[in-house]
Amino acid sequence: MPLPRPALLAPIYSLTSAFAAGASPSIILTHFTTSPPPVAHEYGSVHLQSQLPFIGRDFSGISGVGEYFDLLAEHLSYSDMKFDSEDDWVVDPQNMIVCLRGCATFTHNRTGQSWNEVFMWRVSLSEDLGESEPDPGQGLKVQDYRVWADSGAAFLASRGEWKDIVGGKIDQGKPTSQVAKNMDAVNPIGHRLGDGLESYGGCG
Structure with a gap:
């Protein structure tokens, strides 16, 4: 029998509250299961991993998610x-999956460039068997965490080029379209950077 909706959504509220409060990675990690092993995956092209090593692959187990x-x-x-x-x-109460949308202002720590972003989460929950005999629903934590975000903006910000894109031109005055072609030659990405994020609309 599916859990009551309040019990199912309680760990989601806890997770979103931790993020909204700017909790440290160690605090966020407490919202994940230890058994079964958790998984985190932020979608993005493997061609961007040199600048964004947290995208495009599974991070498995509690140490991997950390x-x-x-x-x-x-x-x-x-x-x-x-x-x-x-x-x-x-x-989805039957499979204990929740999809939701968030937004924030992100900043690349090295370049200091910032952008506004809408992102999507798909969170699968599970009873944490690492807990000692939890009551039904009380040991419910995040077991599978998947993120769709604007990796294109993050990539450009990592290269110090985001502000130039917003301004309309980058690379010593070349049109944005020309620079995009140059970037495609270096990074053969199957779709345009940031493509698809607009369909998510605003947040709040």
Whole structure:
């Protein structure tokens, strides 16, 4: 029998509250299961991993998920994170999966360039068997965490080029389209950087 909706969504609220409060990676990690082993995956092209080593691969186990959040904190910081209301979440109580949308201002730590971003989470929950005899629903934690975000903006910010894109021209006055062609030659990405994020709309 599916868990009652409040019990199912309680760990989601805990996770979003931790992110909104700017919790450290070690605190965020406490919201994940230890058994079964958790997984974190932020989608993005493997061709961008030299600048964004936290995208495009699975981080498995509690140590792997910890590595993901450590890498994320090493490269990016964020502010003003918020999430859509529960009414806009997609909830699958049978499989204990919740999809939701958030937004924040992200900053690349090395270049200092910032951008506003809408991102999507798909969170699968599981009873944490590492807990000692939890009551039903009380040991529920995040077991599978998947993120779709604007890796294109993050990549450009990592190269110090995001502000130039926003301004319309980069690379010593070359049109943005020409620079995009040059970047495609270096990074053969199957689609345009940041493509698809616009369909998510705003947040809040």
